[in-house]
Amino acid sequence: GPRRRIASVLALTPPQDAVVVKGWLRTIRKSKQITFLNVNDGSNLSGIQVVVGDDLPNVDEVRHLSTGSAVAVTGSLVASMAKGQEVELRATKVEVLGAAASDYPLQKKRHGFEFLRTVAHLRNRSNTFGAVFRVRSVLAHAIHCFFQDRGFAYVHTPIITASDTEGAGELFRVTTLDLDQPPRTEQGAVDYSQDFFGKPAFLTVSGQLNGEAFALGMSDIYTFGPTFRAENSHTTRHASEFWMIEPEMAFCDLADDCDLAEAFVRHLLTTVLEKCPEDMAFFDQRINKGIIARLRDVAEANFERMTYTEAIERLTASGESFEFPVFFGADLQAEHERCLTERIVGRPVFVTDYPKEIKAFYMRRNDDGRTVAAMDLLVPTVGELIGGSQREERYDVLAQTITEAGLPTEAYWWYLDTRRYGTAPHAGFGLGFERMLMYTTGMQNIRDVVPFPRTPNSCDF
Ligand code: 4AD
Numbered sequence: 423g424p425r426r427r428i429a430s431v432l433a434l435t436p437p438q439d440a441v442v443v444k445g446w447l448r449t450i451r452k453s454k455q456i457t458f459l460n461v462n463d464g465s466n467l468s469g470i471q472v473v474v475g476d477d478l479p480n481v482d483e484v485r486h487l488s489t490g491s492a493v494a495v496t497g498s499l500v501a502s503m504a505k506g507q508e509v510e511l512r513a514t515k516v517e518v519l520g521a522a523a524s525d526y527p528l529q530k531k532r533h534g535f536e537f538l539r540t541v542a543h544l545r546n547r548s549n550t551f552g553a554v555f556r557v558r559s560v561l562a563h564a565i566h567c568f569f570q571d572r573g574f575a576y577v578h579t580p581i582i583t584a585s586d587t588e589g590a591g592e593l594f595r596v597t598t599l600d601l602d603q604p605p606r607t608e609q610g611a612v613d614y615s616q617d618f619f620g621k622p623a624f625l626t627v628s629g630q631l632n633g634e635a636f637a638l639g640m641s642d643i644y645t646f647g648p649t650f651r652a653e654n655s656h657t658t659r660h661a662s663e664f665w666m667i668e669p670e671m672a673f674c675d676l677a678d679d680c681d682l683a684e685a686f687v688r689h690l691l692t693t694v695l696e697k698c699p700e701d702m703a704f705f706d707q708r709i710n711k712g713i714i715a716r717l718r719d720v721a722e723a724n725f726e727r728m729t730y731t732e733a734i735e736r737l738t739a740s741g742e743s744f745e746f747p748v749f750f751g752a753d754l755q756a757e758h759e760r761c762l763t764e765r766i767v768g769r770p771v772f773v774t775d776y777p778k779e780i781k782a783f784y785m786r787r788n789d790d791g792r793t794v795a796a797m798d799l800l801v802p803t804v805g806e807l808i809g810g811s812q813r814e815e816r817y818d819v820l821a822q823t824i825t826e827a828g829l830p831t832e833a834y835w836w837y838l839d840t841r842r843y844g845t846a847p848h849a850g851f852g853l854g855f856e857r858m859l860m861y862t863t864g865m866q867n868i869r870d871v872v873p874f875p876r877t878p879n880s881c882d883f
């Protein structure tokens with residue numbers, strides 16, 4: 423029969439007859455004559471209270487239901503006397519669509535996130551994860567709206583690629599080889615250069631290089647897709663598979679790039695605060711106290727900008743002692759990022775113009791000869807949210823940096839081509855979607871903002 427999403431039923435003005443909702447039983451409370459069910463269909467946090475009287479024909483069946491069962495309820499929507507809800511559903515019919523076995527893992531007591539990761543196929547039925555994945559969906563939509571409203575074209579960059587965008591060698595191989603009888607080099611090693619029907623192939627670490635080719639023709643583009651990193655990092659902010667948003671703009675420099683990144687992040691925060699008030703209130707109360715007020719402040723004020731050189735000076739001047747030493751040329755570690763954003767600046771900060779040795783080959787060399795036109799956006803608690811740069815658009819310089827990075831120039835022939843046929847200044851960045859979700863919800867582990875996380879020790883489900 424017709425069914426309505428519980429979120430929209432809760433917005434109706436009571437009384438209403440013959441309302442049908444379908445969902446999963448979260449709790450069941452029995453008194454002598456009445457049974458209270460909380461039914462949730464994932465459309466909101468609270469679900470709906472269903473009141474079952476003892477005159478219901480199958481009242482015994484209903485009273486024996488265990489949490490997790492799927493039910494269809496028909497009833498009248500009436501104003502509720504109970505605290506914390508405006509309306510409730512007086513059932514005239516409860517149909518059991520699928521009973522849950524008695525070992526259903528999500529019983530009423532609160533579970534730790536670690537345990538819930540072991541039941542990733544069911545955890546979306548809990549309050550926290552329902553809220554996380556609703557916010558994830560709203561954020562994804564907001565990302566498309568932001569760029570589409572500004573005339574950016576959405577480009578689907580390939581998942582299987584031949585070139586290593588970051589030049590860091592953290593690639594997953596894709597292979598069509600028969601590994602029982604692989605082709606071998608003259609030295610006898612397996613010849614992986616034959617991977618993909620005779621050519622090397624990997625899962626993409628970033629759509630950027632393909633994105634650049636499209637920006638140098640379509641001016642403003644963005645990608646939004648999965649990316650893969652074979653780094654063996656066991657941290658709370660690295661995943662083997664994560665989603666990245668990568669805009670790329672022709673005729674733009676590093677300052678324009680920071681402007682776009684700032685407008686983008688502020689737009690996403692504003693949108694989620696506006697569209698997900700119930701879920702955000704939940705995070706504010708249960709996950710990260712005061713997060714709503716803090717994010718609202720961030721959405722309203724300008725971000726800080728400073729050069730890497732200045733960041734090093736201020737970290738040194740802070741007098742804090744760090745595990746990793748701070749000096750010009752050092753990569754910023756999580757502890758440095760936190761010190762900068764949380765204690766020195768107190769809000770998001772763009773750090774620009776890093777030493778060329780610690781950044782990727784495609785970043786534009788500055789005139790000082792030692793830094794590149796790079797930017798990272800660092801935010802409190804999460805650290806690096808965005809990495810971006812103005813790109814090296816000069817053919818000779820780019821060919822040189824590819825060689826210096828020890829990368830195979832042949833694999834980048836088409837990328838170099840874009841610098842031979844109408845090259846132009848351009849810039850872009852990558853925002854890690856899961857990091858943005860961690861920042862927005864206050865969830866502290868990347869494994870808890872991905873539906874089915876892939877990390878070095880987890881590829882179940
Ligand atoms: O700094 P990264 O490696 O930059 C790039 O990939 C560029 N090609 C982007 C560009 O300029 N178009 O990655 C960009 C962002 C990081 O700032 C971080 O938020 C996220 O992607 N990220 C990860 N998120 C989760 N797990 C990982 N292993 C990540 N590695 C990077």
Ligand code: MG
Pocket residue numbers: 806808809
């Ligand atoms: Mg980076």
